[in-house]
Amino acid sequence: MTLFRGTFLDTPDSPFKGAHMRAESDAALVVRDGLIVARGRAAALLAEHPDEDVVDLRDGLVLPGFVDTHVHFPQVRAIGGLGMPLLDWLERCALPEEARLADTTYAAGVAADFVDGLARAGTTTALVFGSHFAGAVDTLFEEATRVGLRVTSGLVLSDRILREDLFTTPERAHAEGLVLAEKWHGVGRTRYAVTPRFALSCTDELLASAGDLMRDVPDAFFTSHVNENREEIEGVRALFGSDYSTSYDKHGLLGPRSVLAHNVHPTRSDLRLLGQRGVAVAHCPTSNAALGSGDFPLGAHLAYGIRVALGSDVGAGSGFCLFKEGLQAYFCQQLLGAEGHRLTAGHLLHLATAAGADALGLADVTGDLSVGKEFDALWLSPEHGNTLDVVLRHAGSPDDALAKAFALAGPADIRQTWVAGTPIRLRR
Numbered sequence: 001m002t003l004f005r006g007t008f009l010d011t012p013d014s015p016f017k018g019a020h021m022r023a024e025s026d027a028a029l030v031v032r033d034g035l036i037v038a039r040g041r042a043a044a045l046l047a048e049h050p051d052e053d054v055v056d057l058r059d060g061l062v063l064p065g066f067v068d069t070h071v072h073f074p075q076v077r078a079i080g081g082l083g084m085p086l087l088d089w090l091e092r093c094a095l096p097e098e099a100r101l102a103d104t105t106y107a108a109g110v111a112a113d114f115v116d117g118l119a120r121a122g123t124t125t126a127l128v129f130g131s132h133f134a135g136a137v138d139t140l141f142e143e144a145t146r147v148g149l150r151v152t153s154g155l156v157l158s159d160r161i162l163r164e165d166l167f168t169t170p171e172r173a174h175a176e177g178l179v180l181a182e183k184w185h186g187v188g189r190t191r192y193a194v195t196p197r198f199a200l201s202c203t204d205e206l207l208a209s210a211g212d213l214m215r216d217v218p219d220a221f222f223t224s225h226v227n228e229n230r231e232e233i234e235g236v237r238a239l240f241g242s243d244y245s246t247s248y249d250k251h252g253l254l255g256p257r258s259v260l261a262h263n264v265h266p267t268r269s270d271l272r273l274l275g276q277r278g279v280a281v282a283h284c285p286t287s288n289a290a291l292g293s294g295d296f297p298l299g300a301h302l303a304y305g306i307r308v309a310l311g312s313d314v315g316a317g318s319g320f321c322l323f324k325e326g327l328q329a330y331f332c333q334q335l336l337g338a339e340g341h342r343l344t345a346g347h348l349l350h351l352a353t354a355a356g357a358d359a360l361g362l363a364d365v366t367g368d369l370s371v372g373k374e375f376d377a378l379w380l381s382p383e384h385g386n387t388l389d390v391v392l393r394h395a396g397s398p399d400d401a402l403a404k405a406f407a408l409a410g411p412a413d414i415r416q417t418w419v420a421g422t423p424i425r426l427r428r
Helices: 042-048 073-078 086-100 104-120 134-147 170-184 204-216 230-240 244-249 268-277 285-290 298-303 322-335 345-352 354-359 387-393 398-408
Strands: 002-010 022-032 035-041 053-064 066-072 123-129 150-154 190-196 221-226 258-262 280-283 307-310 377-380 414-419
Touching: 002 042, 002 398, 022 042, 022 398, 035 042, 053 398, 066 073, 066 258, 066 280, 066 307, 066 354, 073 086, 073 104, 073 134, 086 230, 104 123, 104 134, 123 190, 123 221, 123 354, 123 414, 134 150, 134 170, 134 190, 150 170, 150 221, 170 190, 170 204, 190 204, 221 244, 230 244, 244 258, 244 268, 268 298, 280 354, 285 322, 298 307, 298 322, 307 322, 307 345, 307 354, 322 345, 322 398, 345 354, 345 398, 387 398
Parallel strands: 002 053, 066 123, 123 150, 150 190, 190 221, 221 258, 258 280, 280 307
Antiparallel strands: 002 022, 022 035, 053 377, 377 414
């Protein structure tokens, strides 16, 4: 048993429903076998447990581990391709790198870079867009398991429009996906996600195969892209003759275990359908800005009861850091003016933690620092004298401190990350 002592900030109740961020200074959490079994004032808990180990985290802030609901495994080495819209960026930057993962040895190196990047950014849980190659997906699960992160991922499916070396067939997609799911789904902290790349690159036959796989793998997740770019949306409508979300729904792919990325340009019927099905949307604000995809209509999603969480996207974005994504989400809503949904620091923390845990069906396990949850946490403790350290020492309140963290923090300011009470050991 271990006592963690520090300033703890979390959002067990949603600020989008009127709740306020929970903040406790000089508090303590008692963690036994990875589970938070008590929470309260440090003095009282230290007196109750005088012989237990104490981890002193008072120099900084302790937040729940971040939950990234949309991040591309093969794209970590493709970050920084600026100046292109989505489809051009895919052709010139992302897809050539994704094709290299046919080499499993190369894929293993990318997996190590990728998982290390997540851990350094304080991300303890992620819904990962996998690879078009089963061997590469295997290496991702292996590396995530070795490091200890919670990862849901799967084989990426396409059979048209993209590079031919990334294509599969409905039969092969189902067979390879089933083998991967039997090996990894529900094993340790890994789960399987059925993952068509996007409707634009999938025939109805391939999407039907994906639906069959969902039914054959109990409690599997579904993830893909939706309504990211206007040219892409026009292509989907031309191919399917329907709204983007309907192209998935007619194959039984939408439900409470479905997470769709972006949704920058939804129709009202898209929003209505996603709300009815209980789908969650991964908001990827730096990618939306970098590719010029557009501004995310957060208020419209909330009006239709659609769950929203944050995703880093990675390749088209600015890295793994959900502090950056939260800040960009704030900027986006500010720039929308009267059409935007004004966000506080508490909203940003919720989007990066508890909202993501809910979207991934893990709200009873992680996402906040309540008794009964596993101790997934990050310790934000910047180097003495840097700007973040200066402003945190002069913060007027916990809300003010958290706002300063989202404005300035990056992976270098995260001194330690834990999953289920175990510290994550980074590559050096």
